Amino acid sequence: MSFEWNKQEALGLLKELVGIPSPSGYTMEVMNSIKIHLEKWNVGYTTTKKGAVIATIQGKNQNQHKLLTAHVDTLGAMVKEIKPSGRLKLSLVGGFKFNAIEGENCLIHKRDGTTITGTILMHQTAVHVYKDAGTADRDENNMEVRLDEKAFSSEEVRALGVEVGDFVSFDPRFAATESGFVKSRHLDDKASTALLLQLVKKLNVSNEKLPHTTHFYISNNEEIGYGGNSNIPPQTAEYIAVDMGAIGDGQASDEYTVSICAKDSSGPYHYGLTRHLIDLAKKNNIEYKVDIYPYYSSDASAAVGAGLDVKHALFGPGIEASHSYERTHIDSLKAAAALLEAYVLSPLVTE
Template identity: 45%
Template sequence: MNQLAYLDYILDQTQKILSIDSPTGFTKNVTEYVMEEYRSLGYSPKQTIKGGILCEIGSDENSNDALCLEAHVDTLGGMVSQITETGRLILTPLGGLEPNNTESENCKIYTRSGKIYSGTMQMKNASVHVNKNYRSTAREFDTMEVVIDEKVNSKEDVLSLHIRVGDIVCFDPRTVLTESGYLKSRFLDDKVSVGILLGFAKYVKEENIKLPRKVYQYFTVFEEVGHGGSGSIPTDVTEVISVDLGCVGDGLTCTEYQVSICAKDSVGPYHYDVVSGLIEAAEHGHIDYAVDIYPHYASDVDSALTAGHEVRHGLIGPGVYATHGYERSHKDGILNTFLLLTKYLA
């Protein structure tokens, strides 16, 4: 196996997917891209009722113990909740978007008429030389606004552009891949894992891998609001592994260069046998990994169990710093996540 070739593919696909705006509820463009990429690899993906993607990448006809790998293509974003009398937009968040992480960020407003406008998220009265309370003002969605890059000075001016309450606002991901191997971007959660799973699908196809069990890949579109993995899991699936982010921060052991194996999150412990199997595969494959507990985290697999699916569950992902902000990972952590999948499944 040419590891670097698959890593290059993963990084390339991740950057392409990051360039496609796809906050929760607005994922059609990115799922169309991913569906076409599956087809180019020789697979036959199917779209779920909610708009996700399900693709079988390997089958053992004698196995009734199928496994499902999940990642999500939806990201954080905003929705227009008010149009002010001065021609600015007030947002409500889609998912766990933090207002203080959006200040001075460029964004796009997608109207239902098909027009797209640019703008910038600012705090109200944003000039330091004018606003004596600039430093002390809490950055909240009701103290911030989108300044549209059009000559608008009133609510009527904005309405004339066909901008309406309920329109989607997407933030610039600002994706950068450094020469030293760091991938920096908004929305690595969870588009880097989508790239990893596409890389694994490519590996299975090109290396003619005979998987020991049937394996599905499932890209969900509502993970950021808590019900992405709650439905559409095939009935023959007995194990689900979410490929999401490994967190990097105080009290945790994971770094940006490792694959994280999660033992417990805010919902509860992951299945003991699955976690043990992932650890064993990492050790046998001499893969750099960490085991951690994430106290403020929930995954697609959690929503699957909450919805009543009778499956064993696990969670892995590359170490990522500054989650839900301007995130950063490293190609080593991305490669280690891919390699863990190859050792655990192939």
Template identity: 40%
Template sequence: MAVKKTTGKTSKTTKKIDLTKYTDFIVEETLALLNIDSPTGYTEEAAAWVKKEFEKLGFKAAQTNKGGIIVDLTGKDKENGLLLEAHTDTLGGMVATIKGNGRLQLTNLGGMNPNNAETENVRVVTKFNGIYEGTFQLNNASIHVNGEYDDIKRKWDTCEVVLDEDVKTKEETEKLGVSVGDIVCFEPNARVTKSGYIKSRFLDDKLSVGILLGLAKYIKENKVTPKRALYAHITVYEEVGHGGCGSVPEGCTEAISVDMGCVGEGLTCTEKQVSICAKDSGGPYSYEIVKALTKAAIDSGADYAVDIYPHYGSDVEATLRSGNDLRHGLIGAGVYASHGYERSHRDGAENTLRLLIQYSI
């Protein structure tokens, strides 16, 4: 179901800021982060990178006990703070069984779906014996051998990781140091086209982390102080539902998830727009916040859409469910093929940044 779009045309009194260099920065940072494996539960390297990048821009960043990163983006009104949430954890897999033929049966981390993961290259991160490469394949994957290839439903127990090692038994795989509970990272295959499309697994939500880094760069280089205390929380367990449950800075009265905007049938958003979510599977977002975000989009000249996401949940909903007394909202650059091989556009990132600058500064 879609909410009728209110056009986001620039008003006559609004002068659009040139954000090209910040959008370039967002794309560069996003690509760098996409190439750091970080399935839920295996996010230490990505979180350390995020912390370092915010610190390079001159902001204080601290790691939570849970593994996320809290950034103080400065601001004046400490009693009416705004928290922006994005997440760097992604979908992935975990070794569930080492099969008799030496191959690996997986269990999913988050909403990884075997239907769109088939034939993808993977990295198996063992606990103590390094990383091995492999491919996620249908069991008996040769079409010239398997007469039922077209009819088999792709499920976690009908697919397997074929390691790129000479192993043919469970014992041989175990000798490599592979064991149950090892993390399996799927190749992101990140690229940017000449026309500005950004294609990769896990744009959800590494593109939004890049956008928040772009916002931080804008604040620093333009020497602006946000009108209210502004914080970013880069969470690491969003894909399993509890990323935003804790670590809300004192004085915050509002939290906004900066996550992917949905693109698909029945919705109005495109990859080139910023999406404002009015309602998802967890219920409506604060109507006052939705109105304020929409006004900020109009005033900033951002191209936007307002939509309802039928199958979606966000960090900020976890923040509320954990007992925080906050108003809440959700925005994000439009992303097509969510939880698959995703696609967005640099214009979508720029429009999201444009809205955030207007709204938070």
């Protein structure tokens, strides 16, 4: 099967996914959307008790399987406290800093299924009033949600149906530029999820049989550490996490190539499988970088840490400004899609 990639389809899937709020712990709607796509494509899947979705495409070898995973849960927050002023204090969901969400519009997801809009701001925002507006710490004590409602006390906010423990999601602000850049919150890891779904659709309509039965695991708790570490089919021999490549000082990854991770905070990934990915990239003329992510872990490392006996590896598109307002380029998405396809069509690693 020669590599052909539908850019507009990939961007359409990505835009749809980032438009569905799904902070870790509140992923019901986005998982339902994924199920609808799989059913439309006539792809069989199972749902775990934790809410993850595992789609399966049968291959020639049904005794030794491959598994690829991407996570659709995102960063977010929960209401920690309703202040006497009617503003909301937040508790963060996932590993990011308050400064990354300052000034961002948000949704408060009430337990009756409706939402209220708001904005995340410093308490000391007005420079005409607060001398320390620019220097005060961006932390849970100073950052708050300003609701778009006439509610000026905790009692009035509760009367709107807002309570402690309600989830808060951030406006993704998706944009695709004419120069090929894609900007949005939650490209980690909805970019890779879109690529996996696109590949599942393509494989299902193709007449080419995969060499090995392959599972596509869409996890929904990765940002809090335990997304894809259970319900792994016992025949799984190789486990690939398809996640973002981290960009910054000292990093090899960029926004234009696929990033292959050799090591992260959990330790080295399987040497033979990582080398296999590099060889596939070279053989198929896929632009790639090999990198180490010092403050990073993945569903693959979580699975191995939970005791899964598999070869594990990690690759994905390079994402700029991770856990903030992120950006990648269409070239990186295409390179990651090409390596995904090359991998599922390749034999298992024997070393």
